[in-house]
Structure formats: C-alpha cells, structure tokens
Amino acid sequence: MNRIEVAKLSKLPEKLGMSLKVGEHDIALFKLSNGKIKAVENRCPHKGGVLAQGMVSGEYVFCPMHDWKICTESGEAQGPDTGCVKTYKVEVQEEKVYLCL
Amino acid sequence: MEKKKLVLIGNGMAGVRCIEEILKIDTEAFDITIFGSEPHPNYNRILLSTVLQGDTSIEDITLNDRTWYEKNNITLYTGETVISIDSEQKSIYTNLGREVAYDRLILATGSKPFMLPVPGADKEGVTAFRDIKDCETMIDAAQNYKKAVVIGGGLLGLEAARGLINLGMQVDVVHLGSQLMDRQLDGTAAALLKKELEQQGMNFLMEKQTAEIIGEKRAEGVRFSDGSMAKADLVVMAVGIRPNVQLAKDGGIPVNRGILVNDYLETEVGDIYAVGECAEHREMVYGLVAPLYAQGKVLAEHITETGTSQYEGSVISTQLKVSGVDVFSAGHFMDEEHTKSVKIYDEVEGVYKKIVFQDNRVIGAVMFGEIQDGPRIFKMILEKQDVTGIPKIAVMAAPVEETAESVVASMTESEVVCGCNGVTKGAICDAIVNQGLTTLDEVRDCTNASRSCGGCKPVVSELLEYTLGDDFKYIEQKEAICSCTSLSREEVLEEIKSKNLKFVKEVMHVLDWKEKEGCSKCRPALNYYLGMMNPQHEDEAASKFVNERMHANIQKDGTYSVVPRMYGGVTTAEDLRKIANVAEAYNVPMIKLTGGQRIDLLGIKKEDLPNVWAELDMPSGYAYGKTLRTVKTCVGEQFCRFGTQDSTSLGIELEKKFERLNTPHKVKMSVSACPRNCAESGIKDFGIVGVDGGFELYVGGNGGTHLRAGDLLCTVQTKEEVITMAAAFLQFYRETAHYLERTSKWVERMGLEYVREVLFDEESRSQLAGRIEEALSYTKEPWKEIIKNKETKEKLFESLSV
Numbered sequence: 001m002n003r004i005e006v007a008k009l010s011k012l013p014e015k016l017g018m019s020l021k022v023g024e025h026d027i028a029l030f031k032l033s034n035g036k037i038k039a040v041e042n043r044c045p046h047k048g049g050v051l052a053q054g055m056v057s058g059e060y061v062f063c064p065m066h067d068w069k070i071c072t073e074s075g076e077a078q079g080p081d082t083g084c085v086k087t088y089k090v091e092v093q094e095e096k097v098y099l100c101l
Numbered sequence: 102m103e104k105k106k107l108v109l110i111g112n113g114m115a116g117v118r119c120i121e122e123i124l125k126i127d128t129e130a131f132d133i134t135i136f137g138s139e140p141h142p143n144y145n146r147i148l149l150s151t152v153l154q155g156d157t158s159i160e161d162i163t164l165n166d167r168t169w170y171e172k173n174n175i176t177l178y179t180g181e182t183v184i185s186i187d188s189e190q191k192s193i194y195t196n197l198g199r200e201v202a203y204d205r206l207i208l209a210t211g212s213k214p215f216m217l218p219v220p221g222a223d224k225e226g227v228t229a230f231r232d233i234k235d236c237e238t239m240i241d242a243a244q245n246y247k248k249a250v251v252i253g254g255g256l257l258g259l260e261a262a263r264g265l266i267n268l269g270m271q272v273d274v275v276h277l278g279s280q281l282m283d284r285q286l287d288g289t290a291a292a293l294l295k296k297e298l299e300q301q302g303m304n305f306l307m308e309k310q311t312a313e314i315i316g317e318k319r320a321e322g323v324r325f326s327d328g329s330m331a332k333a334d335l336v337v338m339a340v341g342i343r344p345n346v347q348l349a350k351d352g353g354i355p356v357n358r359g360i361l362v363n364d365y366l367e368t369e370v371g372d373i374y375a376v377g378e379c380a381e382h383r384e385m386v387y388g389l390v391a392p393l394y395a396q397g398k399v400l401a402e403h404i405t406e407t408g409t410s411q412y413e414g415s416v417i418s419t420q421l422k423v424s425g426v427d428v429f430s431a432g433h434f435m436d437e438e439h440t441k442s443v444k445i446y447d448e449v450e451g452v453y454k455k456i457v458f459q460d461n462r463v464i465g466a467v468m469f470g471e472i473q474d475g476p477r478i479f480k481m482i483l484e485k486q487d488v489t490g491i492p493k494i495a496v497m498a499a500p501v502e503e504t505a506e507s508v509v510a511s512m513t514e515s516e517v518v519c520g521c522n523g524v525t526k527g528a529i530c531d532a533i534v535n536q537g538l539t540t541l542d543e544v545r546d547c548t549n550a551s552r553s554c555g556g557c558k559p560v561v562s563e564l565l566e567y568t569l570g571d572d573f574k575y576i577e578q579k580e581a582i583c584s585c586t587s588l589s590r591e592e593v594l595e596e597i598k599s600k601n602l603k604f605v606k607e608v609m610h611v612l613d614w615k616e617k618e619g620c621s622k623c624r625p626a627l628n629y630y631l632g633m634m635n636p637q638h639e640d641e642a643a644s645k646f647v648n649e650r651m652h653a654n655i656q657k658d659g660t661y662s663v664v665p666r667m668y669g670g671v672t673t674a675e676d677l678r679k680i681a682n683v684a685e686a687y688n689v690p691m692i693k694l695t696g697g698q699r700i701d702l703l704g705i706k707k708e709d710l711p712n713v714w715a716e717l718d719m720p721s722g723y724a725y726g727k728t729l730r731t732v733k734t735c736v737g738e739q740f741c742r743f744g745t746q747d748s749t750s751l752g753i754e755l756e757k758k759f760e761r762l763n764t765p766h767k768v769k770m771s772v773s774a775c776p777r778n779c780a781e782s783g784i785k786d787f788g789i790v791g792v793d794g795g796f797e798l799y800v801g802g803n804g805g806t807h808l809r810a811g812d813l814l815c816t817v818q819t820k821e822e823v824i825t826m827a828a829a830f831l832q833f834y835r836e837t838a839h840y841l842e843r844t845s846k847w848v849e850r851m852g853l854e855y856v857r858e859v860l861f862d863e864e865s866r867s868q869l870a871g872r873i874e875e876a877l878s879y880t881k882e883p884w885k886e887i888i889k890n891k892e893t894k895e896k897l898f899e900s901l902s903v
Contacts, residue, residue, distance in 0.1 A: 062621035064647035
C-alpha cells in the first residue's frame with residue numbers, strides 16, 4: 001500500500017471539507033468534530049457534487065448540490081437515496097495526515 | 102424449512118416490480134434469482150425518451166441499483182440470457198452454461214422491437230428504440246451525423262424524433278398510415294399534433310411504406326415503395342413491439358401473441374407465471390406501465406399465497422412525453438355506431454377534447470392542448486360511472502363541487518405527483534399507510550416526494566389528508582424545524598431568547614437535539630435566527646450553505662459564478678471594462694446577463710475567487726444569498742417618454758440601503774416608473790410602481806417556483822415613504838418568517854390584512870425601521886473581508902494537491 005503525506009493536521013479546518021487531488025484521485029478530506037480525519041471520493045454518487053463543499057454533521061456530509069447525506073465512514077448514501085462513494089484510509093502521525101492508496 | 106427458489110427471467114420494470122411487491126409481503130418467502138440480458142440493473146425504460154431528449158441522464162433512470170439486489174439477498178445475473186426452460190426438471194439454462202433450479206418461475210421477458218424485414222435493415226446506423234444501448238447508439242450518431250429518419254409515427258417514434266431534434270439532428274418521421282398515433286388519437290387530434298410537431302421542426306412523410314434501407318456499409322437513405330427516397334445517416338425503427346415469447350414457446354408453454362396467462366398470471370404450465378409485456382391476458386397484451394404494475398401486484402399476492410385478488414384487465418391511458426405537446430388518450434376513443442360523443446374544438450387556441458359515451462357511461466376520451474381534466478375523466482372511465490341525467494357537455498367541465506372536494510381523489514395511482522423525483526400518488530399513499538407517516542417531512546424523507554423543487558408540497562399535503570381521513574385532523578401539524586428536533590421555530594426562538602443562547606452548537610446542545618450536530622436544514626436556519634435576533638452574531642461558516650460560505654454560486658461542475666454589484670442595474674464604461682479585463686485574464690467560459698439585470702461571470706475556479714474579486718474591485722452582488730438580491734429598475738423619467746418617476750435613482754438608493762441584509766430567503770425588489778411595469782414589479786417580493794404623484798407598493802410577488810402576483814400593500818406619495826415602508830416590511834418579514842420561506846408564502850400565511858395592520862401603525866412601523874437600521878449597521882462587504890483575511894482564504898478557497 002502506498003502511504004502519501006497529504007496535509008498538516010493543523011491546516012485542516014474543523015467541520016469543513018478540503019479538496020485534495022492526489023494524481024488521478026479527487027478526494028474530499030474532512031476533520032470531524034471528534035477529531036477524526038476521513039477521506040472520501042469528492043464526487044456525490046447522485047450527480048457528481050463536490051462533497052468537500054458540503055455541510056458536515058457528525059460523520060456525515062450533506063452534498064451541496066442536492067442535499068444527499070453521505071456517510072464519510074462507509075461512503076454510503078443515506079436513505080431514501082442509494083449509492084456509494086469510495087472511501088480512503090487515512091492515518092495521522094505526528095501532526096501529519098497520510099493517505100493510504 | 103428450506104426457502105422456495107424463485108427465478109425471474111427478465112430484469113425489467115414489470116418483473117422487478119413484481120419482486121418488490123413480493124418483498125413487501127414477505128422478505129423471507131423465497132430465495133430469489135434474477136436474470137437480465139442487458140448489462141444494467143433495473144431501469145425505467147419509459148424514461149429513455151427523456152434521456153434522449155436531454156432531460157435526464159442514464160444514471161438518473163435506474164430504478165433499483167445493485168445495492169438494492171444485495172440488500173434483499175437477490176442473486177442477479179446481468180448480461181446473461183436464459184436460453185431454455187425444462188419444466189419437468191424445473192430448471193433453466195443460460196447462454197453461459199449455467200443451470201438454475203426453481204420452485205417457481207416468473208417470465209418477464211418483455212418485448213422485442215419489431216424490425217421491418219426490408220433489405221438493408223441490418224446495416225450500420227439502423228437501430229430500434231428499446232433499450233439503453235439503442236439510446237446510446239442514437240446519441241452517438243447525433244454527434245457525428247446530421248440526418249435521421251424515424252420509421253413509425255406512434256408514441257415511441259415521435260418521442261425518439263423529438264429526442265433526435267434536441268440532439269441537433271434533422272428528422273423525417275415516416276408513417277405508413279394517414280394519421281399519427283393512430284392507436285391513441287382520432288383524426289382531429291392527430292392533425293393538431295402533426296401541426297404542433299411540424300412547428301417544433303419535425304418533417305413528416307405520411308403514407309409511405311419503407312421498401313429498403315440503402316447505403317454501403319452504413320445506412321445512407323431510405324427508399325419507399327412509391328420509388329421516392331429520403332436521405333438518412335441514422336434510421337430508427339419504431340414500428341412496434343412484439344411480445345418476446347420464443348423462450349416460453351421453446352419450453353412448451355402455450356403462447357398466442359403473448360404467453361397465455363389466466364387471472365392469476367399463471368401460464369398453462371404449473372409453477373410458471375408470466376407478467377408484463379410478454380403476457381397475454383384475455384386476448385390483450387399491454388405495453389404500458391400501469392397494467393404491468395397491476396399484474397405484478399396480483400401475482401405477488403398469489404405466489405406468496407397471501408391473497409386472492411384477480412387481474413381483470415386494465416383500461417389504459419396514454420400521455421405523450423414530448424415537451425410542449427399535451428396529449429391525453431384513454432379507453433375507447435373512436436366514434437363507432439353504438440357510441441355518442443361530445444367534442445370541443447377550439448381552433449384558435451389549438452384545443453380539442455372529445456369524450457365518448459356508450460349507454461350513459463363514459464368509455465373513452467381524447468384531449469389535445471389542454472389535458473388537466475384527463476385524470477378525472479379517466480377515473481370516470483375506470484369506475485364506469487353512470488352519467489344518466491347529467492347533460493353530457495357538463496361531463497367535459499369539471500363540476501365545481503367535485504374539484505373543491507379533492508383533486509387528489511381523482512388522480513390515478515400511477516400519476517406522478519413529484520415530477521422531480523418521479524414519485525407517484527400510489528407510492529406516496531402506500532408509504533403513508535404502510536410506514537405510518539403523518540407529516541410532509543416524513544413523506545419527503547421516506548419517498549423523496551417534494552424533496553427537490555417543493556412545488557408538489559400542496560398535493561402531498563392533500564394526499565396526507567385524503568389518505569389519513571379524519572385521523573389527519575387529530576394529528577397536531579406542528580412543524581418542527583427539521584427531524585433533529587421536535588421543536589418548532591417559535592419554540593426555538595423563545596428558548597434562544599430566554600436562555601440567551603449564542604451559538605448554533607450551543608442551541609443544539611442545550612435544546613437536546615436528537616442529532617447532536619444537526620443537519621443541513623436546521624444548522625443554516627439556526628444560524629439565521631441567531632443573526633436575526635442578535636445583529637452582532639458572527640455568521641458561522643460551517644453552518645452555511647456552500648454559496649453563502651463561499652460568497653459565490655457553485656455550479657454543477659464545482660466551479661463558481663461571480664456577480665458583481667451593479668446598483669439598480671445601472672453600470673458604467675469603467676466597470677464594464679474591469680469586468681471584461683477579469684473575464685479575459687481568467688478565461689471565463691461564459692459571461693451572461695442575469696434576470697436581475699446583472700452580469701454573471703460563470704465557470705470560475707474556487708482557488709481564483711479571491712483574486713477575481715480583488716481585480717474586479719467591486720462589491721459582491723450577493724447573487725447567492727438569502728438576502729436582498731437585486732433591485733431591478735426600468736429606465737424611468739430620466740430618459741423614458743412614459744416615465745412618471747425616477748425609477749433608477751430610487752432603485753439605486755434602495756439597493757444601497759438594504760444590500761447585505763440577511764433575510765429568511767432571497768428577496769427581490771424592483772422599481773418601475775409607470776404602470777407599464779417594465780421592471781416587473783408585480784412579481785417581486787417588494788415591487789414599486791411609479792404613478793403620477795406617487796408610488797404603488799406591491800408585496801409577496803414571486804416569479805419563480807410559486808408564481809404569484811404581488812398584493813397591493815398601499816400607495817404612498819414620496820420616496821421617503823417608500824423607503825420607510827420597505828424597511829418596515831423587510832424587518833417584519835425577517836422577524837416572523839420561517840427560514841427559507843419566501844415572502845409570497847409568508848404573506849399568505851400571515852394574511853395581508855395583518856401585515857397592513859402592523860405596517861400602517863406608525864409606532865410599530867418606526868420600531869421595525871429602527872431595528873433594521875441596527876441590523877444593517879453591522880454588515881460588512883464580504884469579498885473585501887475575505888481578500889484581506891489570509892486564514893479564511895486558506896481554509897475556504899485553497900485545495901491540496903499532491
């Protein structure tokens with residue numbers, strides 16, 4: 001597995017997403033209110049909305065386009081919508097955020 | 102006990118709907134396996150024409166995605182075709198050599214498009230219009246070629262033709278008969294339809310029999326039996342469909358036109374059933390969705406042994422899905438010897454309606470141009486209503502009492518209530534009954550109805566009332582802010598005040614929100630209420646919708662649009678030059694004038710926004726906010742020979758005074774200088790019309806989702822009075838409206854008389870005006886604030902890249 005340093009922890013705003021591009025991957029990075037960092041594909045399964053710009057609540061993000069609710073842990077859209085975004089493994093070490101690809 | 106094995110052949114609408122019905126009754130009854138020849142999960146075939154016409158995408162028409170199959174433990178084989186049935190061994194075999202045993206087998210093999218057996222029909226560029234693949238073939242062809250010929254002037258052919266026109270092709274429609282849609286329309290309606298479609302750019306070749314498709318490898322034209330020809334790079338055959346019965350026939354299952362079934366959808370071979378377009382019931386084969394769904398329901402009950410309903414055939418109604426054309430047809434619509442009919446033909450408006458009677462009952466109808474009575478008439482046909490003693494012409498016009506009673510009662514189950522999400526009346530009523538829903542919000546969360554534009558909310562509300570009957574009245578219709586709390590707006594405001602709450606998070610915590618961190622509905626609402634109650638409240642970025650957080654409008658591709666302020670819609674050469682320079686410097690892909698008389702720069706990258714603003718050096722036009730958007734003005738007395746007031750100056754003054762004010766929803770204003778009303782003041786939240794010696798003030802107008810003419814609030818004499826009245830009106834709206842409630846809805850909820858009472862009272866008016874002054878005194882120009890704040894720029898506008 002490829003471990004890539006992508007950000008300093010302090011640079012990530014809380015409860016807001018950050019767009020991240022790693023090669024071909026468009027990723028939305030979130031620092032949740034519990035301090036956990038989550039990374040998902042930055043494209044809503046509905047119509048490709050930029051999830052990084054969504055409103056974050058707990059471990060969920062609301063897509064800014066049509067308000068789909070996506071779980072940042074599992075990547076799954078919440079009912080009644082269905083669909084799934086890819087999730088990425090994130091590791092934090094010494095104030096640095098790593099993405100595992 | 103081991104579960105019985107159920108195999109469904111055909112992964113289309115009818116078969117899968119039947120499985121859904123079975124799962125609704127009992128999720129544990131069967132081990133289910135589904136085979137589909139197409140590589141896709143179940144999709145809405147009916148909407149293929151909307152895909153072609155560009156209204157939806159293929160992804161949008163999926164009905165059950167693969168996770169649905171997984172969730173329901175259904176084994177799905179797509180792209181795999183069942184090639185034989187052994188009804189003695191009770192097994193089926195596929196083209197990939199798979200053998201699957203069944204206890205019960207449902208055939209839902211649908212139809213095959215009928216391809217004319219003419220020479221050249223196998224050439225490249227000749228297609229049917231039946232599945233996603235055909236749709237893709239047509240879309241591809243439209244990118245490379247110009248000219249299409251659609252063979253068949255029926256429902257499908259016309260929808261295909263319209264789609265190809267939308268895709269930029271020139272289209273000839275070839276029809277064998279002398280009138281279009283001859284299975285659904287009579288001569289008069291067909292002629293009107295033809296005229297309308299010709300105006301849309303369709304060319305018709307009537308009474309032509311196709312003899313040959315000519316061309317080398319690819320189709321180049323069509324030759325007809327009379328020797329004439331038509332050029333064609335693409336030929337679409339839409340001459341009809343045939344039930345797909347080969348598999349059944351080979352398996353020894355009796356077929357006629359379709360697979361023969363009885364009232365329980367049983368074929369003549371034990372434990373084998375057929376539903377949908379492949380089935381023939383009482384000599385009828387149906388190709389429309391409502392009967393197929395009805396069959397699925399009956400079969401589900403029968404196969405789970407939970408009911409004894411019988412399928413007794415369907416009366417069908419049709420609507421053509423071509424934008425700008427309203428056609429409705431149902432039942433027996435042709436005049437015959439034993440029938441009588443009532444007709445209205447308004448040549449001026451292009452409206453035609455015919456209702457056919459037999460023995461004092463309505464048996465059919467055709468409508469063109471005006472079809473809103475369609476569902477009501479259709480219901481009369483279904484119920485075989487006796488209209489003895491009623492003047493037949495009166496059947497044509499909806500009886501006043503009946504419509505007042507309930508419009509929703511007369512809607513059919515399959516009628517779509519929520520057009521955005523394709524939710525039918527049946528689906529909503531089912532959910533209300535089966536899930537025990539009692540509020541609009543619950544219906545929205547469970548079915549998606551009213552979730553997008555919200556235009557159907559009144560109908561959903563009526564459906565609730567209609568379905569729940571008397572129960573509805575006993576349920577308190579207190580509207581909670583959202584599903585995170587049971588508290589209403591009023592209760593939350595009261596708590597904020599009495600407990601002196603200051604932050605969104607604090608409100609949610611103290612008031613014990615069910616969802617600790619709220620949702621996309623309540624958080625922006627709370628943020629607004631806190632700001633409205635305390636003008637010094639700091640807006641919370643994390644609780645704002647993207648556009649308001651970014652101070653720009655997000656577009657579908659994730660870029661943004663920028664609209665600089667242009668007070669009253671009046672600009673200068675200098676500003677235009679700045680805008681032009683920025684547009685060039687940032688390669689702005691589209692520059693567009695907005696409906697509010699502004700210039701919109703579209704397609705700007707997020708990272709560029711602060712720089713674009715800095716270079717524009719103009720204030721934000723707030724085209725994105727819940728705030729005063731624009732004050733639209735007409736030319737006015739400075740130049741116009743009709744103007745009675747200086748509309749531009751007044752518009753500029755109003756816009757400068759009230760810009761940046763946060764409001765429950767967007768607010769649009771306008772000033773016209775005379776009753777010709779060139780600035781459209783009748784459809785603005787606050788519209789001003791100059792008259793000789795004064796101004797008329799209109800409130801609650803709306804030109805959007807809920808089109809509404811504004812109410813005349815009052816007439817005043819001076820500019821100063823206009824401004825005070827506008828100030829008091831806006832503040833009263835800010836203080837009493839629900840978040841996201843436009844003034845049009847608000848005025849109706851409050852009552853115009855009450856609004857007048859408050860605004861006409863000198864004391865309350867001046868207090869309101871005073872409070873708005875305070876709120877305005879704390880506003881700041883957002884673009885400048887962001888440009889000078891490095892941290893905000895980093896957090897909101899920068900992206901990471903590795």
